[in-house]
Amino acid sequence: MPIVQTNDNQVPGGIYLCQVNEKISCGACCGLYNVADSSYESIMKMLTWRTDRFSSVNRNMDAILDFKEEVEDREPQSRPFPEFPHCPYIGLAGKERSRVGCLLHPLLDENKGIDFRGLSFYGGMACRVYFCPTYYSLSAVSKEIVRETAINWYGYGLVITETKLLNTVFEEIEHRLNRPLTANSLLKNNGCLKAVRKLLNLKINWPFRRKSSSGPANYFFKDQLYSRPHINYESSEKTVSRYNNLLQELESQFDSYNDLQAAEDLIDGLINKVIV
Ligand code: SF4
Structure with missing residues (x-):
């Protein structure tokens, strides 16, 4: 530090x-x-x-x-x-x-x-x-957005080290916006800012985190000493979600099709609010 x-x-x-x-x-x-x-x-x-x-x-x-x-x-x-x-x-x-x-x-x-x-x-x-790896693996824009939207140290430290999660989220937003992402354009609107906060906060309060997870702590070093298990989609009747990368980083587990649908809807709803 x-x-x-x-x-x-x-x-x-x-x-x-x-x-x-x-x-x-x-x-x-x-x-x-x-x-x-x-x-x-x-x-x-x-x-x-x-x-x-x-x-x-x-x-x-x-x-x-x-x-x-x-x-x-x-x-x-x-x-x-x-x-x-x-x-x-x-x-x-x-x-x-x-x-x-x-x-x-x-x-x-x-x-x-x-x-x-x-x-x-x-x-x-x-x-x-x-x-840490975040310094090298996250774009300057993404770093700025996380710094600007953080409410306290607790959530900030948990999310700033989640490079795969952050890259996936911001790539999806950029793709939907169909233009390069800038911190100013994203955060000048209060509604957008709140939606980004909620999106990043999923890291802490994700309702579909697998039951065996030890919580929001993560191991973010590049030596792969610990890695997150792949999602088992068997009980959700799908082969893979369109948000697979994001759901993987959130350590998800789905017991039914409805669970997976609800998770995708939750993410969709927040991204839609970000890109208005
Ligand atoms: S993990 Fe946090 S304190 Fe450590 S180098 Fe990265 S940003 Fe700084």
Whole structure:
């Protein structure tokens, strides 16, 4: 989660994604969502406790490492992606604690300009210079749209790392518009903006997510250590949906033809509102 570079022109792809503004930031590459319960309420509770507790921790190596032990003792260590490290130093940042951020970062008031990230799992250098696949795999327009439509850090971090999902959605919109997509044209109309938000929010509240899914957390690195199972269309009496790629990325499961129809109608309805 590099948070030193704040200018778009200093990052790969020209759009800065990690710390966007007071409310919008991401901690996905630090394993933020790789927790037993990835609901907003549970993650918020976890981050609030850590931030409160860490504010009284002395800034020396032993105390900081003891804090890690304390976090790991009190929080469930079962994870949807066991080989994807979860950083115990993710907390809340900003004057109002309104976004997710690194408790070891030198810009955190209590750290008084000292960079303690060398004590994290990945080490200080990786934290400073790492950029996730989204930086390289998503168009600048798509990145801008996601940044502009995000309401809070929780949803933003979940969706910004979903490159296949986002590319599929924006390609479909562009195809239906029959002209190149621009953030301005899409978001200047309030109705459109709301529809884009709802469309991206399907990532969080998708009603057809397969029952065995561990929730909205995803593994977005390119090493294919974990992959999403293909959709089984048997019970829906279809061979494949026209939205197969999108439904696949939403980890769908359909128990009947009606379920699949309802899912396609839901997506159709939202895309139609986006392209008015
Ligand atoms: S997952 Fe990507 S956007 Fe999010 S903090 Fe990491 S590098 Fe930044």
